[in-house]
Amino acid sequence: MSIFPFFRKPQIKKNQTRLSGMSKSTRWDSEDSESKQLPIYQHRNKLTQAVKNSPFLVVTGETGSGKTTQLPQYLHRAGFCKYGKIAITQPRRVAAITVAQRVAQEMRCPLGREVGYQVRFDDCTSQDTVVKYMTDGCLLREVLADPGLSQYSVVILDEIHERSLNTDILLGLLKKIFSNPAKATKGRAFPLKVVVMSATLESDKLSSFLGDCPVFAIPGRTFPVTCTFGSAIGPKDIESTAYVKEVVKMAFDVHTSEVAGDILVFLTGQSEIERACDLLFEKAETVDYRFDVQDPTVEGLLILPLYGSMPTDQQRQIFQPPPPGIRKCVVATNIAATSLTINGIKYIIDSGFVKQLNHNSRVGMDILEVVPISKSEAQQRAGRAGRISAGKCFRIYTKEFWEKSMPEYTIPEIQRTSLTAVVLTLKCLGVNDVISFPYLDRPEERFILEALKQLYQFDAIDRRGRVTQLGELMVEFPLHPGLTRSLLKAASLGCQDLLLPVAAMLSVENIFIRPGRPEKQKEADKKHRGLATRVGSMNDFATLLSIFQSCKSSDRPSAWCKENWIHWRALKSAFSVETQLREILLRLQQVQNFPVETFDGNKSELLRQCLCTGYFTNVARRSMGKVFCTMDGHGSMVHIHPSSSLFDQEAELNWVIFHDVLVTSRVYIRTVCPIRYEWVKDLLPKLHEVDVYELSSVAREEVTDKEMKKWETREAAKRQPGF
C-alpha cells in the first residue's frame, strides 16, 4: 500500500524533460492555491523581470515570504533554464534537502529529476535537474573545479544574513568574477545572473557591495511578538551564570500565568540545559493545578532538553505535539534558532547568551566562550514565537544590558575564524591578492597574514605567496590543512591506512560520550581508558585509529559503541568521511604527479612521524612539572587535558604534539602524542622564519628581490643551533 494514496507519479516524456519549463507546456501553469497565497506571488512578474534586467539582484523578505521555494520556480517558468541550471545555496544540509523536496512536490516531479539537491555524501540530481538546491560548501567546491560556473544560468545565494563563511566567500567570488561584463560573458551564451536573498536587515549594504544593484523587497507573513525585558541580568553580569536560575524562574512564571501555548527556552550548552531542566522539573512538581495555574486548560508541563549531540531519536521527540492539556517546554541551545523549527511555540525565554567559537590571533588559538548575543540574534530568537499566531518573548536581561552589552549584529564568521583553509581556497582560485579580495566584511589583516604564514609553514604556498604543487593537492581535501599535510605525507610513504581513519575521526564531532551523572561518568571514563592503546607509548591519535578499526571490524558496531560509551552517530560519519578521503586520495594519485618518498625510520613510529609534518605548529615542550610550553612563537603555558591517555604521565614526557586547545579553568591541550625532538628539529625553524609583517607583501604577491634577500639574511641569523 502506498503511504500517499493520492500521490500519482507524473507522466514524463523523455524529450520533454530537459527544456520543459520554457516551452509552452502547461505543466507548471496550474499552481496550487497555497503557493498563490504567498506574499511573493503578486510580485512574480516584476521579480523575473528584475532578474532579467540586472546581473545582480538583492531580494529581501522575512521567513514565510516564500522566496526560497517560489523564486526558482518563477525563473524556471520564465525560461532561465534554457541556458543552464538554477542553483540555490543554503547554509545547512537539512534545509537544502527539505526545500528541494517541497519544490519537487509543488512542481509535481519526482525529486532528483527537474528539481534535485546536492549535499556532501548525498547527490540527488540527474541529467534532467535544472533547479538544484545545494549547500554553500558544495557550490564552493564546484567553483574550484569550474570558476566560470558554466553549467548555471542563475545562482541564488539564500540566507545571506546568516553570514556563513562559505556564503561570504561565494559572494565575494561571484562579485569578482561576474561584475566585469567582459568576464561575465566569457565562454557563456548568456551572462550569469546572481540573486542574493536575505532577511530585511542590511539590504542597502548588500546592494552597494554589488555595485548598487536593485533591491526587491517582499513583505513577510509572520505574527507580532511582544518582547519584555527583565530586571535580573544587567551589564555587570556578563561573567556570571545567574541567568540559568533566572531563566528557570521566568519559564515557571510563564507556565503558571500565561494561557496555553508551548515554551522555548534559549540557553548555551548541554550541562546548563540539563541543570535547568532538573530545576524546572523540581518546581513543576510543586504546582497545584487547581490554584496555581491561571489557564484551566493547562494541566501539566512536559520538559524537554534539546542540543546537537543528543541522540537523533531523542531529538525527534521534540517535534511531537504534547498530549492534550500538557504544555511543552523545550530547553535548547542555539540549534533552535535556525537549524530546527518547532511548531506550536508561543513563548520564548531568552537568556541573552550564546556559546561562540572565536579565533584569537594573539595566542593563535580558537577559544569557545559564552558571550552576549547580538540584537539581531535576539530578534531572530523572538521571531520563533510568531510563526503560527501572536507570541510573547521574555528577555531575562535588562534594557540596559540590551543597550550596553549587546552588539547590533553578530560578528560574521569570516571575522572570527581561522582563515587558513579559506585563504588556500582563494589562492587556488587564482585570487593572488587575498587582502584586497572583495569581502562583504573584511577580516582583520593579521588574521589573513596568520593564515598565509601557516600555509607557508605547511609548504602549501611558496615565499612569494604562490600555491605549490602540494597546496594544489591539499585544497582537494575537506580537512584542516595541517591534518591534510600529515595525510599526504603518509600517502607518499605508502602508509595512508594509518592516517585516513585518524583524519576522519578528528574531523567529525566528538566521539566520546560523557554523561552528566557522576556514577555513569566513572563507568564511561573507565571504558575510555581501556580503549587507549600503547604503541610504544600512550598516544591519543593511535587510540582513535584503534577505536575506528575495532568498531569497523565488529559484528555489531552500534552495540560495540554503546558498550564502550562511544557516539555511534559520530563514528558512522567518521566511516563515510574516511571513505571520501580515500576516494579523493586515489583520484589524485591517478591524475597528479604524486610525490613518493621512502622511509628509513622505525616502523612503529611511522604514524607519529607523519603526524609531525602537519602538527609541528602544535608542538609543546615540558617546562616544569605538568606545565608545557608551546613552541609556536606564542610560548603559551598549557596542560594536558584529563581526558588524554597521557594525563598523569607528564613526568615521562618531554616533547608532544597536540590536535587542539581547550580553554576552561586552564589552557588544556587535547588529543596528545609524545614525539622525539629529532622529528621536528628541522621543521621548527620554519615557525620563526617569516615575520607576519613581511608577509603582507606575500599576501599581495608583490615581493621584490630586494625584500627576498633581506629575509634570507634574517632567516640565516634566526637559524640557531639546537632550535
Next chain:
DNA sequence: GAGCACTGC
C-alpha cells in the same frame, strides 16, 4: 583532575 554552541566540504 575534566565543562566542546552550531554549521559545512
